[in-house]
Amino acid sequence: MGLTLTQKILANKAGYEVKPGDLIEIDVDMVLGNDVTSPVAIKEFLKIGVKEVFDKEKIALVPDHFVPNKDIKSAEQVNIVRKFAREYGIVNFFEVGQMGIEHALLPEKGLVLPGDVVIGADSHTCTYGAITCFSTGIGSTDMACAMATGKAWFKIPEAIKFNLKGKLNKWVSGKDVILYIIGMIGVDGALYKSMEFTGDISSLSIDDRFTIANMAIEAGAKNGIFDYDEITEAYVLGRAKRNYKVFKADDDAEYVKTYDIDLSIIKPQVAFPHLPENTKSIDDVGNVKIDQVVIGSCTNGRLQDMEVTYEILKGKKVHPDVRLIIFPATQDIYLECVRRGYIEEFIKAGAAISTPTCGPCLGGHMGILAKGERAISTTNRNFVGRMGHTESEVYLASPAVAAASAIKGYIASPEEVA
Numbered sequence: 001m002g003l004t005l006t007q008k009i010l011a012n013k014a015g016y017e018v019k020p021g022d023l024i025e026i027d028v029d030m031v032l033g034n035d036v037t038s039p040v041a042i043k044e045f046l047k048i049g050v051k052e053v054f055d056k057e058k059i060a061l062v063p064d065h066f067v068p069n070k071d072i073k074s075a076e077q078v079n080i081v082r083k084f085a086r087e088y089g090i091v092n093f094f095e096v097g098q099m100g101i102e103h104a105l106l107p108e109k110g111l112v113l114p115g116d117v118v119i120g121a122d123s124h125t126c127t128y129g130a131i132t133c134f135s136t137g138i139g140s141t142d143m144a145c146a147m148a149t150g151k152a153w154f155k156i157p158e159a160i161k162f163n164l165k166g167k168l169n170k171w172v173s174g175k176d177v178i179l180y181i182i183g184m185i186g187v188d189g190a191l192y193k194s195m196e197f198t199g200d201i202s203s204l205s206i207d208d209r210f211t212i213a214n215m216a217i218e219a220g221a222k223n224g225i226f227d228y229d230e231i232t233e234a235y236v237l238g239r240a241k242r243n244y245k246v247f248k249a250d251d252d253a254e255y256v257k258t259y260d261i262d263l264s265i266i267k268p269q270v271a272f273p274h275l276p277e278n279t280k281s282i283d284d285v286g287n288v289k290i291d292q293v294v295i296g297s298c299t300n301g302r303l304q305d306m307e308v309t310y311e312i313l314k315g316k317k318v319h320p321d322v323r324l325i326i327f328p329a330t331q332d333i334y335l336e337c338v339r340r341g342y343i344e345e346f347i348k349a350g351a352a353i354s355t356p357t358c359g360p361c362l363g364g365h366m367g368i369l370a371k372g373e374r375a376i377s378t379t380n381r382n383f384v385g386r387m388g389h390t391e392s393e394v395y396l397a398s399p400a401v402a403a404a405s406a407i408k409g410y411i412a413s414p415e416e417v418a
Contacts, residue, residue, distance in 0.1 A: 002250030006194035032120030035063035044144035054150035100330025103298035110239030129225035130209035166264035174208030179269035183279030191220035207304035271396035300378035301329030318350035319409035327354035
């Protein structure tokens, strides 16, 4: 039996033949934690009793959820991580001023590469499948064991194949593609499966692919992964500081399902409360007034997202009844926005600009919703109370739709303001 792309990567690490359902224990190439999950992992790591981590360069600690610290508790959390990083010589600890949102920062720094096996104590670690590696979220206890041993265990997942064809239309992006797919298969439609994206992926930029892989977890998937092509290579070659190995699925690989997705028919999508599967085409949204717009996060805070936001906001004003918060995902992206003049235009339009942080996405800080308020956001989850009060509402959309909505005061098509 042939192997899928994910199965090939895991089999290579295992060093023997595998099949779906097999349990394996393998070496990992990167272990990730943030300011919420790392303190728990550190506590468990210390219980193990080892004197050093397995590899000081293969652990990344990225405070990003409540930073800059919003209160004493979050300050104490980060301080635990900071002290651990110093004591154990963790090379990839990213302090405020150098940090970014973890799932944008690690690929940008070249710390995750094609063919790698990456685990992170954050569910959206599946983001890195955009560059053809196996990456998935784990719990803090597994993170602790991996920091000590460099190993993790997995069950080989079955796979669903998404055969892409056609080209994206104007104002349609990777966010619309993944919302369209989740709306089609549901939030458990890929439960513990590998979502493997193949076919004609040439119209999907690397940023589109990061967004799609990022939200694989919202369909219940173990991971999302894209074929390696020239777009992947162009992104990786300038960042890679070590050799990497490219894998591809066998021609006779077996998939539990195959979906043919015509990119050319997808319109901008909006996910209504309170699940990412509650998607509608922009044509079917109706008149939904909003109070807040958030553009950023590990899903849509990359440079392409800032470009689209700039294109729509330039020379316009945010609706007087709307709060617009924009947060580039990393310091490098922020700096490039400054160089290009984006930040000035955002501020002139009436937006608040934040340093990289996950804050608003999880209702942590810098954008919490009050009772009865509605937000449209480029983040990845719209669960009850996700961004604040349990009686608030979150609508998920692309940066193009979010920016247009900020101008109109209601959920709007980019074509209304372009």
